Amino acid sequence: MKNITEQLPEQQTGRQTDFTHEKVYYTLESAHVAFRAACGRLLSVDKWHEYAGAGSAKFTLTNNLGDELFGLAAEGFYFSIDLPAPGSDAGDGLEWVMIERIATEGSADTAEEYLLMTVRPVPDPKRADPEIAHFYEDVSTNTLIIRRDGRNLTAGAHGRNETPNNEDVDLHDKIRNTAIALMARAGLAGPQWKKLVKGLIEYEEEKE
Numbered sequence: 001m002k003n004i005t006e007q008l009p010e011q012q013t014g015r016q017t018d019f020t021h022e023k024v025y026y027t028l029e030s031a032h033v034a035f036r037a038a039c040g041r042l043l044s045v046d047k048w049h050e051y052a053g054a055g056s057a058k059f060t061l062t063n064n065l066g067d068e069l070f071g072l073a074a075e076g077f078y079f080s081i082d083l084p085a086p087g088s089d090a091g092d093g094l095e096w097v098m099i100e101r102i103a104t105e106g107s108a109d110t111a112e113e114y115l116l117m118t119v120r121p122v123p124d125p126k127r128a129d130p131e132i133a134h135f136y137e138d139v140s141t142n143t144l145i146i147r148r149d150g151r152n153l154t155a156g157a158h159g160r161n162e163t164p165n166n167e168d169v170d171l172h173d174k175i176r177n178t179a180i181a182l183m184a185r186a187g188l189a190g191p192q193w194k195k196l197v198k199g200l201i202e203y204e205e206e207k208e
Helices: 028-043 045-052 171-185 190-207
Strands: 015-024 058-062 078-082 095-105 112-121 141-149 152-162
Touching: 015 190, 028 045, 028 112, 028 141, 028 152, 028 190, 045 058, 045 190, 141 190, 152 190
Parallel strands: none
Antiparallel strands: 015 152, 058 078, 078 095, 095 112, 112 141, 141 152
């Protein structure tokens, strides 16, 4: 099995971020059951705001035309992000990303198993405008990973090459994207990701 860090895009420019949440289970069986449940949550993009809790962004899964989909995420699908902040002109108030990769390996019988999903900023699929509808450029990626190593279960969000999208955009988006990217650099985006990765593992336990 490949080392999980080898699955991440190479960091070459901009900022790198890593947010994780870990839980240890009493048995391998219970850890595997929790892993499967967390994987289901990771692929249920339209419920991420529930897992992250109050004040979090809202996510809507779509096809490549921007039509809303109901079900689990898959490679080639898109999703919009409605941030609790001023929206972009390019995305009609929303951020847009495409799911460019989903990979999984391992089983209940292996020492380790994981599921990962890498997303990248894209133009609004509902518009002909090629302008990236996100506060980061399309060189940026975010990879979300659910990983079981023995009895340890970890959820992570790993940003790579995070670069403000302030070049080929209108003045409003240039100012807005720069401001939000600077807020992210200042650590204000961290709580959002921390709440989500925690929720991917803990949601059912906290719900009860």
